[in-house]
Amino acid sequence: MAASRSLTRFWEWGRKIICVGRNYADHAKELKNAVPTEPVLFLKPPSAYVKEGSPILVPAYSSNLHHEVELGVVIGKGGTAIPRQSAMDHVAGYALCLDMTARDTQDECKSKGLPWTLAKAFDTSCPVSEFVPKEKIPDPGNVRIWLKVNDQLRQDGSTSQMIFSIPYLISYISEIITLEEGDLILTGTPKGVSSVQEHDELQAGIEDIVSMTFRVDRH
Numbered sequence: 001m002a003a004s005r006s007l008t009r010f011w012e013w014g015r016k017i018i019c020v021g022r023n024y025a026d027h028a029k030e031l032k033n034a035v036p037t038e039p040v041l042f043l044k045p046p047s048a049y050v051k052e053g054s055p056i057l058v059p060a061y062s063s064n065l066h067h068e069v070e071l072g073v074v075i076g077k078g079g080t081a082i083p084r085q086s087a088m089d090h091v092a093g094y095a096l097c098l099d100m101t102a103r104d105t106q107d108e109c110k111s112k113g114l115p116w117t118l119a120k121a122f123d124t125s126c127p128v129s130e131f132v133p134k135e136k137i138p139d140p141g142n143v144r145i146w147l148k149v150n151d152q153l154r155q156d157g158s159t160s161q162m163i164f165s166i167p168y169l170i171s172y173i174s175e176i177i178t179l180e181e182g183d184l185i186l187t188g189t190p191k192g193v194s195s196v197q198e199h200d201e202l203q204a205g206i207e208d209i210v211s212m213t214f215r216v217d218r219h
């Protein structure tokens, strides 16, 4: 008999990680990107997951690895073309996530018109916290997410600043990509992204609901 799986360990399910870019106007502006009128989507593979206790690895080809703290939405019930009105019924819970980004590689990909895979999808590019059940965040559209590097606050934003709301994103994404139980949606980062170096310590949290700590290492 197959062992039953629990969404509290969603990162073990091997499901999709769907990321939304430029969902905060202040971050789009700090990188001199246009504020989008439609969600910008990209993917990470499940091999991008890393949990506390293991390091975030700087890819050998990058010398400018950035942190991006983001609220992650864990899908509990799959669907295609999910209406916005019932989108939150598909959410099992949340996780605090980092969308680690090789910014120098991303800039090069952008200038050559190439996809962002090398910049965004490498092993350990998606550090995640423990699973946060839905009931613990009654209003995911208005929570503080923050990140410190070596005890210095770098990112401190509220999900109320998102351009596209969580129900809108679930509905929009599911029109294009069928959502499955165990999928994770990264909802974009607020301003304050910056470089991390080998041996840095990253601490991040969703208010005082959940926090996590990671060390940075080199391949």
Ligand SMILES: CC(=O)CC(=O)C(=O)O
Residues within 6 Å of the ligand: 019, 020, 021, 022, 023, 024, 027, 031, 033, 068, 099, 101, 187, 188, 189
């Ligand atoms: C410019 C980016 O890397 C977009 C992104 O991931 C974001 O969160 O915004």
Ligand SMILES: [Mg+2]
Residues within 6 Å of the ligand: 019, 020, 021, 068, 070, 099, 188, 189
């Ligand atoms: Mg991001």
